[in-house]
Amino acid sequence: MDLVDALGQLSFEVQGALAEIAGKHDLSLVQTRLLGVLRDREPTMQELGRHLGLDKSSVTGLVLRAQRRGLVIRTASELDRRSAHVIITEDGLRLASAVADEFARWIAANVAAVLAPAEQRELTRLVKKVLSS
Amino acid sequence: MDLVDALGQLSFEVQGALAEIAGKHDLSLVQTRLLGVLRDREPTMQELGRHLGLDKSSVTGLVLRAQRRGLVIRTASELDRRSAHVIITEDGLRLASAVADEFARWIAANVAAVLAPAEQRELTRLVKKVLSS
DNA sequence: TATTGTTATACTCTATAACTATA
DNA sequence: TATAGTTATAGAGTATAACAATA
DSSP, X not given: OOHHHHXXXXXXXXXXXXXXXXXXXXXXXXXXXHHHHHTTOOOBHHHHHHHHTOOHHXXXXXXXXXXXXXXXXXXXXXXXXXXXXXXXXXXXXXXXXHHHHHHHHHHIIIIITTSOHHHHHHHHHHHHXXXXX | OOHHHHHHHHHHHHHHHHHHHHHHTTOOHHHHHHHHHHTTOOOBHHHHHHXXXXXXXXXXXXXXXXXXXXXXXXXXXXXXXXXXXXXXXXXXXXXXXXXXXXXXXXXXXXXXXXXXXXXXXXXXXXXXHHHTO
């Protein structure tokens, strides 16, 4: 198995695990990403679309479904009355944290447990080097 | 950034690239995985569902849409007349190869180009170690 | 009775095009 | 005119439950 196969397979493994963890909390991968983005920001619908790589019309439905579950709210912008900012709720934050914690435990059990400490550091260094390019 | 963030982010990068490459050929990620599975096998609908982690009812629609595009065919099983085997066509194989080749080029440009040869070998070794657990 | 696969149904996710309200 | 957002519409993808055909 070469580098291409290794990274391809790894990405499916990791995304599969994340999807399964999210699913246990009745979240899709996209809803999980939505909450993840909103942990650090209070973006407009348009900015949210850019972060997620989605059309504005897709964001409308995505946010609506999250809002129905009480995970986010929308507030009118002060400056531009066409705009709305999306804000995560306490419930949303709790859910995002629960998924993130469980994902961290999955990495610990399935990656960290398999590699020696020096190997973990080296893997992290190499992946970061790739990501920063 | 720690190991958890690094692997999470990497998986999104890689899957995003793969989705974009597949999209250029009018394929979804799932359709791409379907063709990938069928490169090595001629499974029944049920076996296909196990490979893809999908319910049999989901597989019905997935295969139907691939069949409409001429990427797969279904043949009746000789042994069990309830069963149908799914077989990839020449067109399907060509499409699967095109996506795989382009993905390999993406890895070469975005990963291999960033790492020294020894680092590439080490990254491959570490990822394989994780995957084999 | 059990298994293979399809169908009916319902929901999420996505994009395009048309629209409203504001800038 | 241009931009922010929603709505209407269409299609892919998914699961559950009910069903038909075969084992």
